[in-house]
Amino acid sequence: MAADTITITGGTPLNGSVRVRGAKNLVTKAMVAALLGETPSTLRDVPKISDVRVVRGLLGAHGVKITDGDEDGELILDPSAVESAHFAEINAHAGSSRIPILFCGPLLHRLGEAFIPDLGGCRIGDRPIDFHLDVLRQFGAIVEKLPSGIRLSAPQRLRGTKVELPYPSVGATEQVLLTAVRAQGTTELRGAAIEPEIMDLINILQKMGAVISVDTDRVIRIEGVDRLEGYTHRALFDRNEAASWAAAALATEGDIFVAGAKQAEMGTFLNVFRKVGGVFEIQDDGIRFRHPGTPLNPVIIETDVHPGFMTDWQQPLVVALTKATGVSIVHETVYEQRFGFVDALIEMGATIQVHRECLGSQACRFGQRNFQHSAVISGPSALRAADIAVPDLRGGFSHVVAALSAEGASRVSNVGIISRGYENFFEKLTALGANFTLEA
Known part of the structure; x- marks a missing residue:
């Protein structure tokens, strides 16, 4: 503006x-999910909002080629040349967004490392990232806190784990889903959030080749797979x-x-x-x-x-x-x-x-x-x-x-x-x- x-x-x-058009709380996560695919993804009904511009910039900094499709609000995301991004680039694009924390799982799978700057967002309450980091440690990630942010690495393939959320957090549920789909073995998530945006993200991941089941008692089970493809999806x-x-x-x-x-x-x-x-x-x-x-x-x-x-x-x-x-x-x-x-x-x-x-x-x-x-x-x-x-x-x-x-x-x-x-x-x-x- x-x-x-x-x-x-x-x-x-x-x-x-x-x-x-597409939900802010789904579209940005769907864009991150494209990092997990070996082939391009097509996302439709993407709104022109600043959060989308932030994620587009972050993906671009990591080597993802993003082009506009023929349809208004259509993005084509090609992750074939994913690479590490410099701290300065991540900071420049992230601004006050908390989205970078959700890049961690996909980047650990693709590159074996990820960086997170200081995170912002609306000041409406405590949104600690410690739980996200603890979950990533459970998957096998190594977390190093640096003056400029946080560095994560995965010397070996991430492995499935059991996670129980003390509260049905949407962000924590997204973190587990985006990390577990390519981890070795099965991940069990108890106390998961089941918002429509979460279910639509699961739809996207299933289109990519993931195996995810949702029980009626807020339990989600994810069977890790070796490879995911791109998706074509119209956002909720x-x-x-x-x-x-x-x-x-x-x-x-x-x-x-x-x-x-x-x-x-x-x-x-x-x-x-x-x-x-x-x-x-x-x-x-x-x-x-x-x-x-x-x-x-x-x-x-x-x-x-x-x-x-x-x-x-x-x-x-x-x-x-x-x-x-x-x-x-x-x-x-x-x-x-x-x-x-x-x-x-x-x-x-x-x-x-x-x-x-x-x-x-x-x-x-x-x-x-x-x-x-x-x-x-x-x-x-x-x-x-x-x-x-x-x-x-x-x-x-x-x-x-x-x-x-x-x-x-x-x-x-x-x-x-x-x-x-x-x-x-x-x-x-x-x-x-x-x-x-x-x-x-």
Whole structure:
């Protein structure tokens, strides 16, 4: 994005159509998976977002040739000339992304070594890489911590192992999958994440020649193979972006058709959307989300791993809940510091209290640990314009939606971070009739 600050004049409902493409949380991992193949891979429905540009740069630094296909959003990834990359190149391309940690398994298989710079990402809670490193050690990797980062090596072929996750972490599950598929022997992963993006990554790896079984009790077994081929795959749609636009329709009293969204992966969100009072229509090519034209209802939400209510869904929805008549409760159980974005909403006139106690149906792992992870939202509140700074990806989208639903002109800075996960964000706002201007 050329501009990093926008001025938004609120009060206009968002009406129109937007299209969502491949999920940010799948596409970037699918690109990394191409490193494992001996032949080129073709990935379709790739969005033009900054996280994709980061991974494209990292793959290029490691010798992967990437070209655009004939179809819009199609990438062809050729890993035939994979090579080690210099620390400086990795640092230059990685930026604040945490993706480099997932390069380790594939690079250890292809080159026998890998490097990781200091890792960043949205500041929404603790995302330690120590568990990733411990898992890689179990596979047989040697880990050396250097002043500039971490070097990993594999003098011998990595071997299968047994891993039990203390929490169904998506990142840790991806790490095991990308490492185990070419390790010698069988790997058993207990307590695995089973999000739709994880299942789509498994689909990709199976297309490449992997042998992976998923049990009903969150146990995944991977039988290592000697060789994997390239894949051809159309990425799963981005259900996080779809839910964000749905929440925007509620908050601005609008009507938005989200092309590319599908019911199966959004069932839990759709139930909550309906409880709030929102109206949706399932169509063959997408889902229409609209405000009911009557007061919204308060709800109690508890975020959880799949098939629960996604943590990435709660932030945009909180803005809509400030418009509901009554008291809503959101209990965040996935990330311990995800309510930093509500400070700006309070400044804009929202009545939100954040608590350390678990206000959900049961105590979570953050209880009694001094993390403010439960929010009480009282409404309806008439939001007013303010000058606010975007804190993270989903919080940033939420701030923009709050400004669109507020009275007056708001100045929102650091909006560039939104490009990490929302393709053509400003163009989509324009298509929906948003009233805003970009600062040069």
